[in-house]
Amino acid sequence: MTNNHAPRTPSGRPCISHSGSPAEPQITLRSPAELADALPYMLGFHPTDSLVLVAVHGEGGRFGGRLRLGIPPSPEEWEDTARQVAECLVQGSERRAGKPDGIIVFLCQDPGAGESGQRVMTRLRPLAQRIRLACGALDVPVLEALCLSAGRYWSYCCPDERCCPAEGTVLAAGGTSVAAAAATFAGLRIRGSLRELEGRLAPLRGPVAAEMERALDRAAAALVPKILDGATRQEVGAETVTLARTLMRRLTLAPPVEGGPCADDWDDALLGHDEAAALILGLQDRETRDIAAEWMEDEEAAPALRLWRALARRCVGAYGEHAAAPLTLAGWVSWSTGDEPTARIAFGLALQADAEYRFAQLLHHACNEGIDPEGLRACLRAERKRREPGSKRRSAVRPPGRREPKPARRDPRRTARSDR
Incomplete structure (x- = not known):
């Protein structure tokens, strides 16, 4: 032709x-x-x-x-x-x-x-x-x-x-x-090959993956009942945000010497299994995840991206679907900071982990359509400002509306993922 x-x-x-x-x-x-x-x-x-x-x-x-x-x-x-x-x-x-x-x-x-x-x-x-x-x-x-x-x-x-x-x-x-x-x-x-970029977000393997899955089991047993209970859900959300900020400070104070996979190994060593598991489970709450999405620019962007990548790698075994949240956050920070190719890869992997994850669907579509991310950044800045002390519209981590329960065939460890 x-x-x-x-x-x-x-x-x-x-x-x-x-x-x-x-x-x-x-x-x-x-x-x-x-x-x-x-x-x-x-x-x-x-x-x-x-x-x-x-x-x-x-x-x-x-x-x-x-x-x-x-x-x-x-x-x-x-x-x-x-x-x-x-x-x-x-x-x-x-x-x-x-x-x-x-x-x-x-x-x-x-x-x-x-x-x-x-x-x-x-x-x-x-x-x-x-x-x-x-x-x-x-x-x-x-x-x-x-x-x-x-x-x-x-x-x-x-x-x-x-x-x-x-x-x-x-x-x-x-x-x-x-x-x-x-x-x-x-x-x-x-930025490297597609295989290399996907590898930086792939689940851990071997004995360390088995240890991580046991940590996720422990976190699920402790947190899922609280997340499903509206009275304590706000507490879990607040604890998740505090823990995420703590880990971001730790990453900021310990920058890797090299980039690429070596940097990922460095970051993996800085996170404990139980810390990572608690954060992965906590991010399954939509409101908590939306607060985490606010860390997409200035000095917060780099440590946030390192943290979301590390958490995506920790979503192993039966918890593979839980990677949708950190993968989408990693894609969002990448897109917000001008790295569209990496963002599309992360969004695509998030949808492979969970094809129904609405946040990933929306961001993937917007990125592919060439929409300026500044509109979403402005909304997140405004929401953050409303939560500041003294704001008349200050909001906390509110328990969102429940979705219809998943079919019984789903692993009960995944029931915390009730909001997308």
Whole structure:
């Protein structure tokens, strides 16, 4: 498929440009190699096991909305997936910037055991074709479809072996291409790989996970009856907020020397199992969680983000659904401080933990729609001010209305999660 409106290079390929705003430097991409190299800068991370669609608008070929999801493992799911992602990207683009003039498709997957990158490309070709057909049915052509695997890329659209050989083309070393230099100059930053970013929020494993689950059992036995009792629920909320502030001060006074996973190990060592368990259970209350969401800026943001990440890692075993609260808080702080790629990952993981978690649903949708988080920040600031001593509308941690009880099949240790 071709796009008659997109400008083209002398070789006949579409010339695509990316610019976040008219004031920012423009990045012009003229080949599959430059598109492949620019992908991590468009997303903010290196995608792994991902299907990525990018909308292209106007005669200048400006990049618009982006959509990423994991590649469905079963080919039986590919036709429905192709239709859904095409509709989602086109409809979302129509709401924000008008119908796209084209779409760029990326299929990113590392080879499995005994598999080559070329074999991955061949195996995923039917998925690429289904996406091209789904986009064409919406009258939006696929300008380019690339497979990235084993350090190489292949084009599903170009039949010319002089530029797209059957064995694939080696990707440029990270950060060495002209496109990478232009992206860096434009302020686009790569935060690592998707696998690494998700790993920082993944549950602990091994003996430490077993110890943590026992601590959660103890906390559930002690706190769940209080949380379900309106008379003592306010006390639990106040204790949870006090404990969270105590742990944030501890993290602030003990900054990690290194970043990434080493920093996570450092933070994990600073939190006791029983402390973390009490805080995880306490955050299942909606009002308490909303107070915690107020710590999203200035000097509170960094220790709050470290704490929410650490708590998400402590939601192990039967308490996996409890991770929705700290994951959503981690996503909210990331979004509030300008890190949208990490925020989307955290929101997505929160919804994997609990697809019905309303707070994550709302924030994920707002972040994906490009809504300015300042509106929510202003509301949280106002609520915080109302609780200050002397305020006529001062509020405490109020017991919210009860939801209908969950089905009996749910583990009774989870009944504290009565508000979303």
